[in-house]
Amino acid sequence: MDKQKQSRPIAGVGWMIVTGLMFVGVTAVVKHVGNGVPAAQAAFLRYLLGVVFLIPMIKPILDAHLTKRQIKLFAFRGVVHTIAVILWFFAMARIPIAEVTAMNYLSPVYVSIGAALFLGERLPPRRLAAVVVALIGALIILRPGVKAIEPGHIAMLGTAVCFAIGYLIAKQLSGEVSAPVIVGMLSITVTIGLAPAAIAVWVTPTLPQLGWLFLVACFATAGHYAMTLAFAAAPLTVTQPVTFLQLVWAVLLGAVVFGEGVDGWVIFGGAVIMASVSFITWREAVARRQITPPVTATKV
Template identity: 75%
Template structure:
């Protein structure tokens, strides 16, 4: 009982640490840039990260997945594959802050997808938050006021791909252990990335292989610390902390990659994050009300 008051602080710490891990991922991918094609870079990141799957092999074999579950895992893996390729492409062509801010759209697309495909309700307040988030995206893109690059288009579809994967993971998480969900994602994405990677394959230096292995390490650590954050505190506490990723990304882009500060991107990202936080809070309130009935 004495540890209970400290759990939100622990959750905030782990989520802030998660943000640092993911910003490290973006920094390395940005540093590599066009030296490795997007599909090949993504494939190498995943195949080098398979070493972290060793503890998950036994739970996957013991799960005895049904045909439906295998198909669902495959569909999730394919959606995630396309999203990862587009994310790697975007990282090489637009500022880190733009990538980070537009990635916040994923939870918004999740809300829309849950309403369209899973039959979940989208009450007026949550719908208003979705509209506000989309306005935040328009502030970042500023169509008509600046050229919208292929990298920005890629990020729009990246967020949609990640959202589709999340919706399928949400269904699977109720049926199999978390280790199986994580492990099957890595396996299917690696398989689906292979043909895309081989189609554009170029010689890769040992230095870039080392960097991509670090990407796998930081990404794995980030997903692990995120689960620690979720276990320590509710989403209403941890979700707003993810905004720090945009802060780190802006600082990193300005100080390391000489990208400068774009106030419109910061404003748009703030609006999107506020909308995501509101949706998270409303879902938490709805769950408490259902539990009280």
């Protein structure tokens, strides 16, 4: 299987490019909806309208006969992912697309830290240095004391942490249940988790807003599917660096469509974080174990 993956790097890169375009599409539509729908409600509608994509996953979930422990883990993952999604929608309406995209690269770094702290994974000096470099990349983006740190930036820091926690839980469950069960349970628990927050701030959405949020669900589903095909075609060491293109597209989208300025420091900081994540991924490949997720695995 490894040889087959190694023999299809072009396909892997191609599917990862498609993945990036789909997730940039998610970003663009959420940015377009903006403050017209409160963050919690927009996030809830994105998941509720995407329930149609859960239909093929119902049977695997029922056949899994989940234990109480597994249900508790799924519930906890649903809680942290719910918080992450609300914070992401909040940030998207308040700070430039490029900054949201660049800061989202931090999630795999937090996963490495969490795996060392809670799963007993080793954090050798070179990987620890790469983590420190990634955090320096975040400081380059934020530049505290040089520019104002907005609530959206704080929200994105929280988003990355919550996505990392959710991924670590999924990593534990991946050896016990199938991928459709993990994906389906996430969608179910997050939809339920978002409902109270959405009701608390509910405003009646227009038909166009519902249409845009359904498009978000379509883009997100297509992105995750394309990502699965990319992983099947090539190893992470090939596909991970390609995810940096998302930042390039996010910068272009923000500048051309939304009139956002191009901040070279954000691009530089994102490049530093992405280089660090790619190095960690390469080191894990050398050690023949995978803990750090691809950047695209921590998406709404």
